[in-house]
Amino acid sequence: MSAQPVEKSVSRQSNQQQSNVIEKPSPGEKPRLGPAVIEPPKLPANRRIGMRGYLRLGRIFLSFAALGIRMLVVHRPWPKPVISKSEIYKREGAALRERLIKLGPTFIKIGQTLATRADLLPIEYIEELSRLQDEVPPFPAEEAKSIIERELGNTITEVFRQFEAEPIAAASLGQVHRASLLDGREVVIKVQRPHLAEYVDLDLRVLARIAHHLNRFPNLIRGVDWNGALGEFRSTIFEEMDYAREAANAEVFRMNFASWPEVYVPQIHHELSSSYMIVMEYIPGLKVTDTMELRAAHRDPREIVRLLVRTYLKQLLEDGFYHADPHPGNLRVMNDGRLAFLDFGMVGRIEAHLQSKLINAFFHTIERDVSGLVDDMVKLGFIVLTPEEEIRFKPTIEKLMDRYLNLKLREVQFKELIFDVANVVYEYPFHIPAEFTYIIRAIMTLEGIGSIVDPDFNFFEVARPYAKRFMFKREGRYLRSLIMDSLIRGDRGRIDWGKVWKLARMAIKYYWQGENKL
Numbered sequence: 001m002s003a004q005p006v007e008k009s010v011s012r013q014s015n016q017q018q019s020n021v022i023e024k025p026s027p028g029e030k031p032r033l034g035p036a037v038i039e040p041p042k043l044p045a046n047r048r049i050g051m052r053g054y055l056r057l058g059r060i061f062l063s064f065a066a067l068g069i070r071m072l073v074v075h076r077p078w079p080k081p082v083i084s085k086s087e088i089y090k091r092e093g094a095a096l097r098e099r100l101i102k103l104g105p106t107f108i109k110i111g112q113t114l115a116t117r118a119d120l121l122p123i124e125y126i127e128e129l130s131r132l133q134d135e136v137p138p139f140p141a142e143e144a145k146s147i148i149e150r151e152l153g154n155t156i157t158e159v160f161r162q163f164e165a166e167p168i169a170a171a172s173l174g175q176v177h178r179a180s181l182l183d184g185r186e187v188v189i190k191v192q193r194p195h196l197a198e199y200v201d202l203d204l205r206v207l208a209r210i211a212h213h214l215n216r217f218p219n220l221i222r223g224v225d226w227n228g229a230l231g232e233f234r235s236t237i238f239e240e241m242d243y244a245r246e247a248a249n250a251e252v253f254r255m256n257f258a259s260w261p262e263v264y265v266p267q268i269h270h271e272l273s274s275s276y277m278i279v280m281e282y283i284p285g286l287k288v289t290d291t292m293e294l295r296a297a298h299r300d301p302r303e304i305v306r307l308l309v310r311t312y313l314k315q316l317l318e319d320g321f322y323h324a325d326p327h328p329g330n331l332r333v334m335n336d337g338r339l340a341f342l343d344f345g346m347v348g349r350i351e352a353h354l355q356s357k358l359i360n361a362f363f364h365t366i367e368r369d370v371s372g373l374v375d376d377m378v379k380l381g382f383i384v385l386t387p388e389e390e391i392r393f394k395p396t397i398e399k400l401m402d403r404y405l406n407l408k409l410r411e412v413q414f415k416e417l418i419f420d421v422a423n424v425v426y427e428y429p430f431h432i433p434a435e436f437t438y439i440i441r442a443i444m445t446l447e448g449i450g451s452i453v454d455p456d457f458n459f460f461e462v463a464r465p466y467a468k469r470f471m472f473k474r475e476g477r478y479l480r481s482l483i484m485d486s487l488i489r490g491d492r493g494r495i496d497w498g499k500v501w502k503l504a505r506m507a508i509k510y511y512w513q514g515e516n517k518l
Contacts, residue, residue, distance in 0.1 A: 093128030105172035106203035116437040141165035186282035249344035285332040324438040
């Protein structure tokens, strides 16, 4: 499901650049996406980076040289280090995180992406990189004003009654200022960092040159296609930098939740927004993790988290379009109790056939079907095995999954499950498909939020009743898939009548109770 903003040309004060200003779609009409203004420049075939590129390469090299030497010393074969390997990895992960922050926006985003790749890095690295936030100082307010006026084609005072020069938030790609329109409505202005596309493109050209040489050493890179991964990252970051797309994403999300009165999306002022800035309604309220303040306002934090989980099941299993960055700063509990979603720069899309497979995997998890869950991992692309590897691998992973599935569902933590699977299969061709990197990150973030609000929170336990209902919605599409994939097994297509009975009981309960919506 793709959202495309309508293109409109406007004049600029500081230069004659043309930019997308988004027109609000008509009622019932989905936003359409015209040519993106911020397109990722294509790399030249010879990968030349020029003098600036070599200077940047030198800085990158120096930033990581000390870390590399330290790793060589610590991992020396003799004498053995006095601290555990886990502690060594933890310290190295923290040092890596600090260096990524110092290198700026591109590398912060790379670190956040690596934090989703338990198939590439040790668990301790992942945990440290998961702490990586957009710890970037703001840029001068005068530069922000200059960009805003360029995009508006007017001065600040001609459009806004009030503009706060001090940003209320600063991130790797931009920063946010509060303001009020001439009619008094409060808004926030998200403005992109000056020359950001130029700097990001230079970094990616330098990294492409490095990746080109790394690909010559397949044993070193464990078979990972770094050129391909870098190309995918390039597309993702440039899409996130295009605020026209973000505004269109917000409109799609709003339409998907039009029938959910408890969910809110800030109004976008399309006539004032472009690819380099976005003006939206200011949303007062509390973070979902402000438990004391929420209780003081007579709001139950646990119910809010349950609502959040329900919205994600809808996004993942029904809409195929989801908010990929649900950290507490991007969620707001409004004064009237509604849950507001903010910042739609990072979204994900899921094809219908993957939604069915996700339902299957969840069903096999809650029904303790180890063999079925391993088959799901293969079908979803997490594992690619030769027949010989399958003989060696399946008993190993089945033993691990059996340990988890013998626990009570409320005792299973999604984050621990993913890390343990990645750790066990590190020597096998296990990888997280691109479609699932942000899904896993989102669910791990939700689990973290839930744990802050309620120490006994468990994503599987909360999600279970709602996920079951999805199996009996959408004209039985998921139920048919489950029957084919879970009930009919073996070369002779034998039917597992026990599972038929389980599904029948679930269907009867669902319809008897009249549970027709989440």
